[in-house]
Every structure is written in C-alpha cells, then in structure tokens.
Amino acid sequence: MLQAMSLRKLKAWEDAGLIDAATHARIRDWEAAHARPYALRAVVGLAVLAIGLGIVSVVAAHWAEIPGEIRLTLHFTLILGCLAALVRVDHDALLFVPGVLGLTFFGHLGQVYQTSSPLYVPLGLWLLLFSPLLLARGRGWLIVLLFFATLVLTLLVYAGELLDRADPAEAWRTGARTALALASPALIAPLAAWACARSDRPGFWRRLARLALGWSATLASAAAAASLASFRTQPDPEWSLSLAAALAVSTTLVVAAAVLRRLRSDAQARLEPTVFAGLAVVPPLAWLLGGSEVVAALLFMGLWAGLALAALHAGWREAFQLAVALIALRLVILSFELAGDLLTSGAGLILSGLLILGVVWAALRVARRFAPQAPGRGEAGPG
Amino acid sequence: MNRPNPRALLRALVLALPLLGLGAIWAIVHTRAQQGVEWDVPVRGYDPRDLLRGHYIVYRYDWPGLDAGPALLATARGLCLHGEPPRIERVAILEGACTHPVRATEAGSGLATGRLYVPQSQAAPLERQLADDSRRAILRFRLRPDGHLMPLRITVEPAAGTRSPQP
Numbered sequence: 001m002l003q004a005m006s007l008r009k010l011k012a013w014e015d016a017g018l019i020d021a022a023t024h025a026r027i028r029d030w031e032a033a034h035a036r037p038y039a040l041r042a043v044v045g046l047a048v049l050a051i052g053l054g055i056v057s058v059v060a061a062h063w064a065e066i067p068g069e070i071r072l073t074l075h076f077t078l079i080l081g082c083l084a085a086l087v088r089v090d091h092d093a094l095l096f097v098p099g100v101l102g103l104t105f106f107g108h109l110g111q112v113y114q115t116s117s118p119l120y121v122p123l124g125l126w127l128l129l130f131s132p133l134l135l136a137r138g139r140g141w142l143i144v145l146l147f148f149a150t151l152v153l154t155l156l157v158y159a160g161e162l163l164d165r166a167d168p169a170e171a172w173r174t175g176a177r178t179a180l181a182l183a184s185p186a187l188i189a190p191l192a193a194w195a196c197a198r199s200d201r202p203g204f205w206r207r208l209a210r211l212a213l214g215w216s217a218t219l220a221s222a223a224a225a226a227s228l229a230s231f232r233t234q235p236d237p238e239w240s241l242s243l244a245a246a247l248a249v250s251t252t253l254v255v256a257a258a259v260l261r262r263l264r265s266d267a268q269a270r271l272e273p274t275v276f277a278g279l280a281v282v283p284p285l286a287w288l289l290g291g292s293e294v295v296a297a298l299l300f301m302g303l304w305a306g307l308a309l310a311a312l313h314a315g316w317r318e319a320f321q322l323a324v325a326l327i328a329l330r331l332v333i334l335s336f337e338l339a340g341d342l343l344t345s346g347a348g349l350i351l352s353g354l355l356i357l358g359v360v361w362a363a364l365r366v367a368r369r370f371a372p373q374a375p376g377r378g379e380a381g382p383g
Numbered sequence: 384m385n386r387p388n389p390r391a392l393l394r395a396l397v398l399a400l401p402l403l404g405l406g407a408i409w410a411i412v413h414t415r416a417q418q419g420v421e422w423d424v425p426v427r428g429y430d431p432r433d434l435l436r437g438h439y440i441v442y443r444y445d446w447p448g449l450d451a452g453p454a455l456l457a458t459a460r461g462l463c464l465h466g467e468p469p470r471i472e473r474v475a476i477l478e479g480a481c482t483h484p485v486r487a488t489e490a491g492s493g494l495a496t497g498r499l500y501v502p503q504s505q506a507a508p509l510e511r512q513l514a515d516d517s518r519r520a521i522l523r524f525r526l527r528p529d530g531h532l533m534p535l536r537i538t539v540e541p542a543a544g545t546r547s548p549q550p
Contacts, residue, residue: 072409079405083398102401109409111500113416114534116493129404132397 006031068112075101075108083133092142099130099146118161123154135195144207148185152215155181171237175244183219183252188212189276190259197263213272216256216279217307219249221326223283224300230291246283253280275310279303297334301327315372324371328363332356419527420468420483426497426522426537427513439500440509440537442522448473456495461486461530469523486530497522499534512539 007028014024059066059074082098106122109115127150134147159178166174192209196202223246231242257276264272282303289295308323335355339348426442446462455476463481466472477484487493499522501509513520519542525533 076402076405076409080402083402086398098401102405105405106408109412113412114499115412115416115531125404125408129401132400136394136397 072105072108072112075105079105086137090137090139092138092140095134095137096142096146099134099143102126102130103150118157120154120158120161123150123157127151127154139201139204141207144204144211148188148208148211148215151185151188155184166241168237171239171241172244175241176248179245179248180252183216183249185212186216186219186252186256186276187259189216189256189272190263193260193263193269193272209272212256213275216253216276217303220253220279220282220303221300223249223286224296224303227286227290227299228293228296231287232290243287246287249283250280253277271310271313275307278306278310293334293337297330297337300330304330312370312372317371317373320371321367324363324367328359331359415527415531416525416533419525419531419533421523421525421535422464422471422483423469423521423523424471426520439498440506440513441496441498442513442520442537443496444494444522446474447471449475459487459494462494464526483526484530485526485532493532497532497534499537501537509537509539513537515539517542 010019010024010027013019014021019027079098079101082094082101086094103122103126106126110117110122131147131151134143138144138147159181162174162178162181189209189212192205192212196205196209199205226242231238234242253276257273257280260276261270261273264270282299286296286299289299304323304326308320308327311317311319311323332355335352339352425445425447427445449462459476461477462485463475463477464471464483464485465474468483477486485494512518518539520537520539522537523535525535527533
C-alpha cells in the first residue's frame with residue numbers, strides 16, 4: 001500500500017500537470033500490486049530475533065552445567081544443519097553462518113579441552129576445510145569478504161609469528177617467507193580470472209579478483225610508504241631481510257601478471273596483467289631509491305597515478321576517485337613533512353591551511369570531472 | 384548406466400569436507416586429552432574478566448624446587464618433573480633425557496603462566512580463595528607423553544604450616 005506522503009505527492013504531481021490521471025492511477029495500481037508487507041516482516045523478524053537471543057542467553061546462563069561434549073555436539077549439529085540445508089537451497093547466509101560457526105568451533109574445542117595453539121593454526125585449518133565450499137557456492141560480497149578477510153588475517157598472523165621467531169642469521173629466508181605469505185593473495189586474481197570464464201557465478205569471481213587487486217595495491221603502497229627509510233644503507237639483518245621481502249613480493253606479483261596474461265588474450269583484458277606488473281615494480285624501486293621524503297611521496301603518488309589511469313581505462317569510477325583522494329592526501333602529508341615548522345608560526349598555519357584547501361579543491365575537481373561513469377553499478381572493474 | 388555425475392560428486396564432497404574435517408579434529412583433540420598422567424602443582428593467580436569466553440583463571444606456577452626467574456622460564460625449552468604422579472618432588476629446566484618432560488608451547492612460554500576456564504559460578508569464589516594468603520591453590524593438570532600440559536582444575540586447601548587461627 002502506498003504511504004500517505006507518496007499519495008500526496010502523486011496528487012500534487014497530477015495537479016501540477018506533471019502526470020495525468022491515468023498515470024496516477026497506474027502508479028497506484030502498480031504500487032498496490034507490488035506492495036511488500038514490511039510491517040509484518042519486521043514483527044516476524046523481531047520475534048525470531050527475540051527467540052534467538054533467548055536461546056543464546058539460556059544456553060549462556062547454564063553454560064557451566066552443560067558438559068563440554070554436549071555443547072560441542074550442539075555446536076556441531078548447528079553446522080551440520082546449515083550444510084544439510086545447502087543440499088537443496090542456495091543462499092549466502094547458509095554459507096556464512098556455518099562458516100562463522102566453524103571458526104568458533106575451534107575456540108570452543110580449546111575451551112572444552114583446555115588446549116591452545118598459535119592462532120594461525122585454527123585459522124589455516126578453517127581455510128582448508130571451508131574455502132572449497134565458500135568458493136564453490138558463494139555469490140555475494142558477504143562470502144567474498146568472509147573468505148578473503150580470513151585468508152589475509154591468517155597470513156598476517158603467520159607472518160607476525162615468522163618475524164617473532166626470526167633468526168638474524170637467516171634474514172634472507174625470513175624476509176622471503178614472510179613476504180611470500182603476505183603477497184600470496186595476489187595469486188587469487190589469476191585463479192578468479194580462470195574461474196570467471198567457467199563459472200555460472202562470474203560476479204562472485206570478479207569481486208574476489210577486485211579484492212586480490214586491492215590487497216596487491218595495499219602491499220605496493222606499504223612498500224612505497226616504507227621507502228621513507230633507506231633499507232639499502234642499513235646493516236645486515238635489515239638489509240637482507242628488506243631486500244628479500246621486496247623481491248619476494250615483486251616476484252609473486254609478476255607471477256600473477258604472467259598467469260593473467262596467459263589466461264586472457266582479448267585486448268580489454270590486457271589491462272589487469274599490466275596493473276599487476278606495474279605494482280610489481282614498486283617494492284624493488286622503493287628498496288633501491290628509498291631514504292628521502294620526496295622519493296617516498298613520489299613513489300606513492302606515482303603508484304596511485306598509475307592506478308588512477310588504469311581505473312580510467314577500465315571505467316571503474318570508485319577506484320579512480322579513491323586514487324585521486326589518496327594522491328591528494330599524500331600531497332598534504334608531504335607538504336607537512338617538508339615544512340613541518342610551518343605549523344609553529346601563524347603565517348605558516350595560514351599557508352598550510354590554504355595549501356590543504358587548494359589540494360582538496362583540485363582533487364575534488366579532478367575526481368568529479370574526469371571520473372568515468374559507473375556503467376551497470378557494481379560490475380565495473382579491470383577486466 | 385548408473386554412474387555418479389562427477390560434478391554432483393564434487394558438490395557433495397565440498398559440503399562434506401567441513402564436517403569430516405571438524406569431526407576428525409574433534410576426535411584427535413578428544414583422544415589426546417585422554418592420554419598422559421595427572422600431576423599437582425601449586426599456583427597463584429587472579430581473575431580478569433573476559434566477556435566473550437566466560438570466566439577464566441590466569442595463574443602463575445610455583446614449580447617446587449625451581450630457582451628460575453620469569454626471564455629464564457620464557458626462554459627455556461621446557462621443564463623436567465621429578466617425582467611420582469601426582470606429587471612433584473622437584474622441577475628442573477629441561478636438558479637432555481627426562482621421564483616427565485613439560486615442553487614450552489609455541490603459542491607463548493606456557494611454563495611460567497597458564498590459564499584455566501572455570502564455570503561462571505565458581506570464578507568469583509575461586510578468585511577470593513586465591514587472594515587469601517592462608518590458603519594455597521593446587522592445579523591438577525594432565526601431562527601428555529609429548530610434553531603438552533593440559534590444566535584440569537584448581538582446588539584450594541589450607542596452606543601447609545600455617546594453621547589458620549579460629550576467629
């Protein structure tokens with residue numbers, strides 16, 4: 001049913017001659033036919049939520065009295081139930097819920113049996129057990145993010161552990177292993193490109209490819225940001241560790257680019273391997289040239305200017321605007337790095353304020369004027 | 384011809400994998416939890432609240448006969464228990480052969496401190512008892528043959544030597 005306000009608007013439009021009486025009636029009929037019982041749904045949803053919260057709090061209140069094995073059996077049965085439902089139904093929620101329940105199952109096991117292990121072990125086991133299911137059945141952002149975020153978290157925890165236990169004598173190996181672990185999600189991009197051509201869910205794989213690209217750009221940006229320091233001139237553990245890390249990230253990105261290049265031969269799809277190859281250049285360059293504020297800023301801005309260009313080419317509006325915003329931000333940061341003492345005088349403060357305004361104004365103009373239109377929202381992107 | 388469709392088979396396999404995997408891990412953890420012998424060790428502790436996981440007791444071991452500071456314990460590979468289970472006579476830093484070794488876990492030191500999940504109804508009284516100097520807390524733990532230490536429960540008893548005077 002149309003709400004009173006919409007009805008009033010329709011009447012006003014009809015009176016103003018914008019629509020005729022027939023159109024008015026047609027709109028009303030269409031809205032009546034397509035009405036959704038929001039109120040009813042909200043009430044049912046509220047009731048379901050209340051029952052769910054009630055069950056959770058009853059279980060929580062008697063947590064101690066329930067033997068561990070029974071609790072685990074309950075937990076396991078919930079996962080089983082969701083997966084059994086997936087035999088007939090295809091829905092992301094039915095993937096997300098058992099996925100999260102599977103993650104918490106490891107914590108629950110640890111609680112019942114009083115065991116502990118490094119965090120990356122349960123996370124890695126979860127990835128091993130659940131990612132085939134998520135990748136085979138997932139559709140929307142919910143599942144893409146659940147998979148990719150867990151993957152990145154696992155690798156970050158693992159990399160942290162590697163660095164914690166690093167032996168200074170094996171700096172090369174530590175650097176290479178840590179960087180390979182962190183860069184490996186880039187290889188999802190060729191996997192996604194391969195699957196995209198064969199799957200009945202191309203949207204899912206395109207989203208995954210975007211995240212892989214986003215993570216690779218993040219790594220390259222981190223390398224550019226790290227080039228404030230000159231690792232080239234540092235003594236040994238840092239020297240070899242940083243060089244090994246830069247080369248390992250670069251190699252992984254080159255491999256991703258090469259496989260992408262082989263997989264996709266059409267002209268438009270050349271862009272994606274080019275972007276990955278471009279990203280691969282940044283870490284070694286950062287290592288070689290690092291050591292000054294100007295170099296660090298130029299590398300960062302160059303990297304994102306390249307990405308902005310690629311986004312322009314691919315017609316990916318949001319990526320272009322993000323790139324412009326990041327370049328503007330880096331420019332502002334650079335101005336403070338170069339003239340930090342500006343902030344100590346009144347005239348300096350005015351000057352830096354004007355500078356920020358100027359940069360923001362220019363960035364907004366560029367982002368609005370030159371940004372490509374988003375064709376068919378949400379499905380644009382490189383490739 | 385009644386051959387299973389490979390795609391359908393794969394679909395079923397992908398669905399079954401999490402269940403089989405989680406079930407197998409559970410079975411392994413359960414089996415391991417039954418192994419080893421039980422020991423007693425005095426502990427001191429406190430009770431921070433952790434809303435997500437309910438209550439647990441974080442404690443510090445008072446290893447009998449061990450003159451090692453926290454720094455040494457943090458770097459040690461493990462400890463060697465001497466005595467007849469469940470009574471520990473003395474403890475030494477693990478070097479070479481040992482009948483009852485406790486090995487440091489990779490997650491942290493695990494030799495100086497540990498934690499035990501306790502039921503919500505017991506957490507508060509246990510915390511009070513642990514703070515009481517006239518009593519001492521004993522942790523019963525299971526030591527697996529591979530040197531993994533699994534805390535089981537904490538009991539509190541009057542400290543040896545100090546007869547608590549009647550008020």
